[in-house]
Every structure is written in C-alpha cells, then in structure tokens.
Amino acid sequence: MAQKLAKKAAVFDALRQVLSIARPEGGHGLNDDVDELDLETIGKKVKPFRKRVAEENQFTGNRAYVKMISQIDKYGTKLFADPLTVKTPDGPMLVQPQRTNNILERFFRDVKRGNRQREGTASLSNWSSTVICSKR
Numbered sequence: 859m860a861q862k863l864a865k866k867a868a869v870f871d872a873l874r875q876v877l878s879i880a881r882p883e884g885g886h887g888l889n890d891d892v893d894e895l896d897l898e899t900i901g902k903k904v905k906p907f908r909k910r911v912a913e914e915n916q917f918t919g920n921r922a923y924v925k926m927i928s929q930i931d932k933y934g935t936k937l938f939a940d941p942l943t944v945k946t947p948d949g950p951m952l953v954q955p956q957r958t959n960n961i962l963e964r965f966f967r968d969v970k971r972g973n974r975q976r977e978g979t980a981s982l983s984n985w986s987s988t989v990i991c992s993k994r
Contacts, residue, residue, distance in 0.1 A: 865916075866922065869911065869917075869923070869926075872907060873907065873926070876900070876903040876904050876907045877900060877903075877904065877937075878900055878903075897937075897938045897939070897940075897954075898938070900937075900938065901934075901937075901938035904930065904934070904937075904938075908927060908930050908931075911923055911926065911927060912927050936955075939955060941953060941954045941955075942954075942955065
C-alpha cells in the first residue's frame with residue numbers, strides 16, 4: 859500500500875512540476891510563489907506528461923490516472939487560455955485568468971490565521987459567524 863501511495867505521490871509531484879504550481883522541493887506547499895512561466899511553455903510541458911501517463915502500462919486502467927487524464931483533457935483549454943482583452947477607460951488591457959485558486963485560498967488562510975491570533979484560539983470552528991458578527 860505504501861509503495862502505491864509513493865508512486866501516486868511521485869506522479870502528482872511530476873504534474874505539479876510541469877504545471878509550475880506548488881513545487882514539492884519548494885517546501886512552501888500552496889504558499890509557494892513559483893516562477894511565472896508563460897502558459898504556452900507550461901502547456902508544452904503538460905502534453906508529454908499527459909501522453910506518458912495515458913500510454914504507460916502502469917497507469918492505463920487505473921481509475922485515478924484515467925480521471926487525472928480526463929481532467930487535463932476537460933480543462934486543458936481553460937488552463938492554457940490566452941489572455942483576455944478588456945476595454946478600460948485607459949484603453950484595452952490584457953488580463954490573464956488565474957489557472958488555480960491558490961491566491962484566493964492563501965488570502966483566506968491568512969485571514970483565518972489573523973482571526974485565530976486575535977481571538978487566541980487554536981481553531982475557528984465557527985469562523986464565518988465570528989467574521990460576520992464581530993464588531994472589533
């Protein structure tokens with residue numbers, strides 16, 4: 859069982875590496891500020907990874923890997939979308955949609971950490987009502 863888990867972790871680490879998100883060697887997990895690469899470069903790295911997982915005997919037929927491939931296929935065009943041109947009063951502006959919600963998740967973790975420190979508690983099991991009802 860541990861060997862299967864280690865193999866899955868290695869594949870997941872390889873996926874994080876090609877997607878350039880939360881690198882395993884960074885040690886910062888989801889708080890990792892990974893170097894920004896252009897989406898075309900990332901997309902070119904994902905294609906061979908996807909192909910390898912889809913074709914290697916050790917992965918084919920395994921439900922977890924089949925699902926991962928289907929997710930890459932389903933969201934690939936969104937993951938590697940070109941920037942959107944937005945009209946602003948100052949003229950057209952390019953906006954790159956986020957590929958992950960890591961930035962938003964990091965923000966909420968920081969807010970929760972601040973509230974835990976302010977309240978002096980180890981957890982905020984009723985965090986939403988604390989934020990909404992707090993008058994401090």
